[in-house]
Amino acid sequence: MKITPAVRRRLEKAARRAAEASYSPYSKFPVGAAVLTSSGHVFTGCNVENASYGLCNCAERTAIFSAAAAGERAIKAVAVYTPTPTATSPCGACRQVINEFGPTALVISVCDGSDRIETTLDQLLPHAFGPGNLG
Numbered sequence: 001m002k003i004t005p006a007v008r009r010r011l012e013k014a015a016r017r018a019a020e021a022s023y024s025p026y027s028k029f030p031v032g033a034a035v036l037t038s039s040g041h042v043f044t045g046c047n048v049e050n051a052s053y054g055l056c057n058c059a060e061r062t063a064i065f066s067a068a069a070a071g072e073r074a075i076k077a078v079a080v081y082t083p084t085p086t087a088t089s090p091c092g093a094c095r096q097v098i099n100e101f102g103p104t105a106l107v108i109s110v111c112d113g114s115d116r117i118e119t120t121l122d123q124l125l126p127h128a129f130g131p132g133n134l135g
């Protein structure tokens with residue numbers, strides 16, 4: 001699955017739309033994510049918070065777990081949207097979870113401004129611990 005400009009746009013749009021379902025009454029920081037798998041399917045997710053704050057789940061992990069639950073095992077790209085003036089990169093926990101299925105995935109962050117970040121998971125999480133380290 002080649003990541004063309006059209007595929008990027010589709011992924012970014014899906015991430016923006018996914019943020020509309022965000023359940024974030026505590027942080028009031030809605031986030032949307034979209035994941036492109038090797039089969040060409042796009043899975044989306046939003047952050048889902050909890051009154052027990054530590055149980056909050058990020059948009060990226062919601063999207064990845066949705067893909068995994070559908071049987072997908074290879075992530076090609078992740079797009080993240082935050083309604084902020086500057087783009088937001090995935091948190092450390094999400095970087096680790098992306099690594100499991102997409103160690104070289106393209107990671108795109110978009111926002112409400114013109115700012116954007118385009119990088120790869122191996123740049124965000126160098127020398128990652130992954131499945132290969134278990135022998």
Ligand SMILES: O=c1ccn([C@H]2C[C@H](O)[C@@H](CO)O2)c(=O)[nH]1
Nearest residue numbers: 027029031047058059089090091
């Ligand atoms: O990349 C990020 C950063 C934060 N959050 C969520 C977690 C929490 O619900 C809120 C504030 O941290 O934003 C995400 O979903 N993705």
Ligand SMILES: [Zn+2]
Nearest residue numbers: 058090091094
């Ligand atoms: Zn996260």
